[in-house]
Amino acid sequence: MKILSKIAFVLSLGMIAAGCATTQSQMLKTAQQSYNQAEKNSAITENASVDLYEARKLLNRAKNAEDTEEQEHFAYLAQKRIELAQTRALQAETREEAARLQEEQSDFSATIRQQQIDQARQEAQRSQQQLRAYQSEEQERSAQRAQQAEAELERLRNEMAANKTEQTKEGTVLTLSEVIFEFNKAQLKSGAERNLERLSDFLKEFPERKVVVEGFTDSIGSNPYNEQLSKERAQAVARALEADGISSDRITARGLGEAFPIATNDTPAGRQQNRRVEITILNPEGEPEKAGRGN
């Protein structure tokens, strides 16, 4: 009997002890479920393992609680810890996504920059091609124009009453005799003006051309007198061209007097030859300072 009662006593003690902990509150059940799910979630086990571990400890304390109040307290803490684990796992994943998107953004930015570079390069190429095409067109045109001018000059040489025509490095030189002037004067005869019209027509058609007009005398008379006369005669030719509409900055007039005789001054025929006007029609890029005899 004593043994039986002892056993009964121990049993009832056990039941009382067990009874305090067996009734699981809803809070604990919920927390346990949350934990079970969280354990299976790889994002959580990878990124928030510490929180999960702490949650498990809290769950155990809840299960071993002495009364409902303590159980609910630790179950609550466990549940919140699990939610914290979930939040931290989500945070880690979102951060990774942000990092990936950051890279993607950089890649796209780089693509755009590259596109812009390529486009700019293409445009530059197109511009260059256009420029080259234009340049070769220009060259074509220049060549054609030069040919035309040559043909015109040929005609001019034939039509103008020139004693001589000559090609020099600087251009075409027409030599006009002094008969175009009144005797011993710097005044042009009327026929001469018409003659010079042919020259001014050429100069109007080819506005890029310049002329150098140089007057010469024979050796009779003083140097100063001859220089003055030759200069006035060159200027008379220049003025005639200007009157025809050729602008003065295309015309250079010089008087060289007795210098540069082309024949002997000992005979009348020779002296007559020396008394002359030389008109140099410059080549397209010709410089007046370098043309003629008196440069």
Add this chain to the structure above:
Amino acid sequence: MRPKLMHKNVGLTFFLAIVFVLSAVGCASTGESAARKKLGSAESTISQAQANDATQHAPLELRMAQEKLAQANDAFEEDEFIEAQWRADEALADAKLADAKAETVETRKTVETLRKSIDDLKKQIKQQQTQQ
């Protein structure tokens, strides 16, 4: 022999009794300071959560933390130090949660901004391509 043993037992029991009483007393004072410490932790974590915009981005969790803290303070006033500790621990748990949630909102905004930016860039690329 027997009398000596009995003497030892009495001494031991007396010693244990004193220790018990002392620790019981000590328990009460460490309970109060522990509660005070936990209240402090909960308060500062709530402040931190508010600084991270939890008021806007995790209002529910923040509210719960504040309510638990109020309950903890009430318990503390009543000298219910164990209860105060528990409520304070719960407040702390809620506050940490509120703080963490507020952070995720920020990060998600960043993701959205990046997504939109990438969309714009894609459109720009398409436009440029058709211009060529």
